Amino acid sequence: MKLVLRGARLVDPGQGLDEPKDLLLDAGRVAAVLKPREKVAGAKTIDLSGLVIAPGFIDIHTHLREPGFEYKETIATGAAAAVAGGFTAIACMPNTDPVNDSPSVTEYMLKRASEAGLVHVHPIGAISKGSKGEELAEMASLAESGCRGFSDDGKPVMNADLMRRALEYAKGLDRPIISHCEDLNLTAGGVMNESAVSTELGLPGAPTASEEVMVGRDLILAGYTRSQVHLAHLSTQGSIALMRRAKESGVNATCETCPHYFTLTELEVKQSGYHPHTRVNPPLRGEADREMLIAALKDGTIDAIASDHAPHNLAAKEVEFPAAASGISGLETSLSLSLKLVRDKKITLSRLVELMSMNPARILGIEGGTLKPGSPADLTVMDLDKKWKVSAKNFKSLGRNTPFDGWALIGKAVMVFIQGKQIILE
């Protein structure tokens, strides 16, 4: 059935588009970009005046917890949270129980995702068996079953030789290695950023060096093996400097950061009175880091914004700060926190669409990320002026762990189309 979306502002950096246009959808695909009010015979019309249409947003870094930790999140609740946050596709990390290191786990995830029937779910397979960092997982079989990339996220690959072989092996599969850059020896039990603030609070600090040493290592290895690497959740100035240099020298590397790193700093730990909702890995960093991340989002050094959606049950958070689980339930706040950058004129809306749709599609090698005719009709529709208040207890996610509860935000997804099917959000 033909459907015309009328009156919206279309933002699609893939075709250099940021202007009022109508969009024709047909059979789950984008059929054409139309002039405003251009007539189409036999099409149903939806009026989206005052709204923005972008190619569907893709969150390349989430944890859906199923199988194994269904009390924290399920694929169905995670998918619902994704839709509520304005995403049409998400990639989910393999640190489930069992770890997604075998096709049977991947197939189970895809089956649960298809039962949920909401967003596209792209599993990320493990780099090593059990994510133990000892021997490679069967990456070719995982790719065949539908894994779009490989990562031992949360458990960094400490053995440099294993990382080298993983990068080489994945090259033959045209899939990225997604690296959680952290030297566990340097982290040494640190639970927040190491600085004058951690000294004042008396909490063990994790130095920026524990991230940067591994960023350096992985960029060197990706360059040496001529393989594709994607660096997850970068949080420090030093990481950005290394990333810039690697890109200049032609390394096939991309990276992401998360809304909490460009929105909050380590001072949040102090101001919240050691609230475990401010515990995340990598930890919230300093103000200079935050500013550098925003500059890097603008200048292209950072390729993507990901939520690192890490839902936890409250019992895992209602404990001493160092004993609390790390992570923030981020799917339902990621877009609005990113839109704040647009409102504050730090980045353009078109750049935001690159960071949240176009580039994530390219990094994972999946369809979407554009409104070009023939693309899947996966769309995110936003109201840039909508005022709303974050309410963790109303999250679709089972994870209510967020430092943003109660925040008043402006701008929100109000509707998504997934394969042409319209879902109106509350």
Add this chain to the structure above:
Amino acid sequence: MKLSVKSLIGLSGLSRSEIEFMLEQSESFKEISYRPIKKVPTLRGKTIINLFIEPSTRTRTSFEIAGKRLSADVINFSASSSSLTKGETLTDTAKNLEAMKPDLLIVRSQAAGVPELLSRTVATPVLNAGDGFHEHPTQGLLDLFTVREHKKKIAGLKLAIVGDIYHSRVARSDIYGFSKLGAEVTVVGPPTMIPSGIEQLGCKVSYHLDPVIPEADVIMMLRIQLERGAGNFLPSTREYSRFYGLNLKRLEQAKKDVLIMHPGPVNRGVELSPEVADSSYSVILDQVENGVAVRMALLYLFCGGADEVSA
């Protein structure tokens, strides 16, 4: 004087006049311990819970004695006998204790931030008895009290704190307390044990002990806590002792009226040679004695004792 805080989390949150007020209050409680019957009815009918989520004997005993001398009912609740190890959350534990209507929670924890987090969770006042590497405010106050007793002042004095500053909540409380009252604080230790940005708390830093000794009016020696994984911080206690230990030879360079302090327990032969620990310069046992007086004053102030007197 009305305190600005309901709970005592650290000296960093107190004003100079509040600290001085607490020290003055402590003086009037010291005498009680010299009476033949060491008990006054001040806190009769008050319930105090010693919530110790980290093993401790000295501090707990000191608080317990302080409470009992004021006639409060003091209940010890330690981690080994609590349900914290049975999967109950900290919030649950706090709310359970609060349901029993105590008047004060004294909290000791291995993790920094627990007293503050609890003070935001329950309505009962919380007194921090040491949390992680954060603060140990009653120790800071008893150190101030002891120095003031001997030197008759704090302002203008030079205090050196020597040792494992990184892992020390005592160092942090002393830095705040002494600097707020006008002393000059220098922390001394190998760079591995000097935490990032410590100067911002209000102290100077030296990596060498010898140049600091002749200047100091007070030398606070910290315990080298081998149980806290000194492994990557120090090659050996023998080497530490050679370069940062206080012995009679080093003490020759010190002022004649220098005070040697230590929050205890002392590793004899590591940070302090036995001769120094037992010398006339040492006021280590005065610290322990004054700890009871200071804690009596704080229990009185935070248990609502002061309100009733004025009422």
